[in-house]
Amino acid sequence: MKTSRIIAAITLGLSLAVASPKQGQAAQIGGSKSTGTLIQNLATPEMSSSRFNELFTPLDAAPSLNSAYQYLGEPVSGSVKSQVFQGQGAASGLFAYAYQVSVNPGNNSIIHTDSISFQFNATPEGTDLTNLGTPTFAYVVKDGAIGGLSTPAASVGQSIADPSSLSWQSGATTGVLRAQYVDPATQTQPLLSGATSSTFVVLSKFPFTTQFVNLQSGSPTTGPYTQVYSATGGSIDPVPVPEPATILSWAGVIGGLLAARRYRRS
Numbered sequence: 001m002k003t004s005r006i007i008a009a010i011t012l013g014l015s016l017a018v019a020s021p022k023q024g025q026a027a028q029i030g031g032s033k034s035t036g037t038l039i040q041n042l043a044t045p046e047m048s049s050s051r052f053n054e055l056f057t058p059l060d061a062a063p064s065l066n067s068a069y070q071y072l073g074e075p076v077s078g079s080v081k082s083q084v085f086q087g088q089g090a091a092s093g094l095f096a097y098a099y100q101v102s103v104n105p106g107n108n109s110i111i112h113t114d115s116i117s118f119q120f121n122a123t124p125e126g127t128d129l130t131n132l133g134t135p136t137f138a139y140v141v142k143d144g145a146i147g148g149l150s151t152p153a154a155s156v157g158q159s160i161a162d163p164s165s166l167s168w169q170s171g172a173t174t175g176v177l178r179a180q181y182v183d184p185a186t187q188t189q190p191l192l193s194g195a196t197s198s199t200f201v202v203l204s205k206f207p208f209t210t211q212f213v214n215l216q217s218g219s220p221t222t223g224p225y226t227q228v229y230s231a232t233g234g235s236i237d238p239v240p241v242p243e244p245a246t247i248l249s250w251a252g253v254i255g256g257l258l259a260a261r262r263y264r265r266s
Contacts, residue, residue: 039169042138044162044200047130049144052201055129056085056096056146062208062229064148069226071219077111078103078191080215082228083147084208090129095208097231098141098201099179100149105194112190113181114216120177122206122231124168138166142198155195162198164188177202177230190217204231 058064062084071077079102087094097120103113126135140162145151152160164183169176179200182190191197211230215221 037169037171039167042124042166042168042202043136044138044140044166045130045132045136047139047141047201049141049146051130052085052096052139052141052146055089055091056087056094058147059084059086059095059208065210065227065229067213067226067228068224069213069215069221070223071111071217072222073219074111076104078113080116080213080226080228081149083149084229085147091127093205094125094127095204095206095231096201097204097208097229098146098149098199099228100152100197100199101179101181101191102196103155103191103193110218112192112217114190114218115178115180115182116213116215117176117178118213118228118230119174119211120168120202120204120230121175122204122233123170123175125203125205127203137168138200138202140198140200146199149199150196152198153194153196155192158189158192158195160198161188161191161195163200166200166202168202202231206231206233208232 064081064083066079066081068076068079081100081102083098085096085098087096099116101113101116103111124137126137128135130136130139142152142160142162154160161181163179163181164186165178165180167178167180169178181197182188208229209232210227213226213228215226
């Protein structure tokens with residue numbers, strides 16, 4: 001009789017634990033569950049400007065934002081442009097967040113931009129708008145202008161620069177988008193004087209706010225404060241605290257196991 005009670009207690013504890021999953025976990029980009037801070041690389045296949053303009057139209061409330069940046073000891077060094085577009089047709093229900101980084105011509109040759117990052121508080125949304133057969137969360141557009149963002153341009157001796165890597169990081173309270181232009185493995189160089197990067201686009205289901213940008217180079221930035229449009233209000237992948245019911249359930253399981261151990265010893 002004692003044995004059957006112990007088994008019933010353990011079974012009840014396990015049942016409660018299974019029935020009380022952690023709350024607040026959002027699906028990863030790949031569709032599985034995150035157990036903590038997660039950095040995911042976003043592939044950036046090319047989308048033509050004509051295809052983009054078929055799928056997305058500029059939002060009147062978010063016209064092209066051209067925000068300058070300046071490195072130490074230099075005049076205004078370049079700008080980061082951003083714009084928000086609304087999807088239509090196959091892209092209905094989506095927002096496209098488009099970004100473009102420029103380095104002003106005429107600056108001395110040591111001025112360059114290695115990377116940018118900023119808060120992006122919504123999980124990127126995957127679709128298959130270019131018929132690749134797999135969900136895609138970001139694209140690059142390099143053959144023409146979209147909205148108020150100009151046609152990309154290469155610096156002397158370079159081709160048009162795509163981000164060598166684009167990643168999104170979830171966190172406990174914020175998400176971060178990073179575009180890296182330098183890649184030591186392939187000797188890919190940073191953005192140099194006169195360059196305007198390809199436009200990289202990240203898809204989301206959530207509306208916009210503005211965020212300050214962190215820029216990296218050989219010199220620190222001194223101002224002005226560079227801003228871009230960024231998704232907000234989305235479901236990022238937090239590290240949740242277990243619900244009280246879950247904690248109590250596991251306490252019941254542990255108590256049941258200890259009781260069983262004592263019973264066997266007696």
